[in-house]
Amino acid sequence: MVLTVTDGELDLSMSQLEEVPMKDVVAVKNKVRKLDLSNNQLQLLPMDFAPSLTLLVELDLSKNQLSMIPDNIGLLVNLQHLDLYSNNIERLPLSFKELKKLRWLDLKDNPLTPQLAKIAGPCVDKEDCKRCARDIVIIMQEIYKNIEEDKVSGQDTKPAEPVSGPNKDKKKKKKGNKNPDAKTKKESPAKSQQPQWKELELEDKTGGADADIVSSQDLSTPRRGYLCQSLIRGFFWSMFLVFAFIACLFLSRRPEVQPYVRTMNQKLQLFQVEFERYSEVYLSKLLVYVAKFREIWAANLTRFNSFVDGTLVIYLEDFKVRFLDGFAEMKVQINEYLTKKD
Numbered sequence: 001m002v003l004t005v006t007d008g009e010l011d012l013s014m015s016q017l018e019e020v021p022m023k024d025v026v027a028v029k030n031k032v033r034k035l036d037l038s039n040n041q042l043q044l045l046p047m048d049f050a051p052s053l054t055l056l057v058e059l060d061l062s063k064n065q066l067s068m069i070p071d072n073i074g075l076l077v078n079l080q081h082l083d084l085y086s087n088n089i090e091r092l093p094l095s096f097k098e099l100k101k102l103r104w105l106d107l108k109d110n111p112l113t114p115q116l117a118k119i120a121g122p123c124v125d126k127e128d129c130k131r132c133a134r135d136i137v138i139i140m141q142e143i144y145k146n147i148e149e150d151k152v153s154g155q156d157t158k159p160a161e162p163v164s165g166p167n168k169d170k171k172k173k174k175k176g177n178k179n180p181d182a183k184t185k186k187e188s189p190a191k192s193q194q195p196q197w198k199e200l201e202l203e204d205k206t207g208g209a210d211a212d213i214v215s216s217q218d219l220s221t222p223r224r225g226y227l228c229q230s231l232i233r234g235f236f237w238s239m240f241l242v243f244a245f246i247a248c249l250f251l252s253r254r255p256e257v258q259p260y261v262r263t264m265n266q267k268l269q270l271f272q273v274e275f276e277r278y279s280e281v282y283l284s285k286l287l288v289y290v291a292k293f294r295e296i297w298a299a300n301l302t303r304f305n306s307f308v309d310g311t312l313v314i315y316l317e318d319f320k321v322r323f324l325d326g327f328a329e330m331k332v333q334i335n336e337y338l339t340k341k342d
Helices: 022-027 071-075 094-098 114-120 126-153 165-178 180-186 209-213 216-251 255-299 306-341
Strands: 009-011 034-036 058-060 081-083 104-106
Touching (some): 114 126
Parallel strands (some): 081 104
């Protein structure tokens, strides 16, 4: 295509375009301030659209088939006029908060969510479109602020009121509580037409008002980010443990490591000998204590019932047998373990 730019305006309307000819548009991007893509068959804007046209002041995308706006639309920082009339848009990306110079926005004839449609308003005249642009940018800034607070605090927090015009209305309302009649007299018809900001409280972002305004991918980013980080860390730690185990297994079989393995086996054998020696000493002491206890018991046997004496002797003998059997079994297990090590 050979594109002609007249007075900074590039007119591609009614060209039956199914996609934006970015290669040709980028060639004249420094001259373009107004871009008209209305009355085409566009279904999606390319991701390099906004980064390539940061000097745009006016953009007309009306009467297309757009179902979503790119997440990086906020890169059009000089944009003042945006026409999205008669498309298939339901939600807007959170990057609208960056369009601080936006002074005109038309969202008529789009299947907007009820919450977003309430904020956008009817847009039947110039004043409505100005108010739509201002309110959309403000609400996006508030949603972004709440998301950032959630990232810092780690839990949902109650969002603050908008810091622009609606906040001033809130202050006036607080002052007017002392004299309700004076408030009703001072309110102008223009203010009464503005959206009721107290009714647009930002509820839980997974299913509240924010989810009806902003694209789901914008709201799911923090939680999805935490989940991805956890999965990635778990994967790397598991891989580290697996590789460490394999390395130890193969290193133990290398010739240069064999001296250390033999040294460890010798220490285990010494431990076995020491363990047996000390166990025999403790067992002999235990047998001495049992014998002394039986002597004391026999000396005082006349004071107790013979049945009790017979029962206790049986318990003592059973304890000795169980202890010796357990000790012998433990010695067998140690020997088997050392044999496997060798």
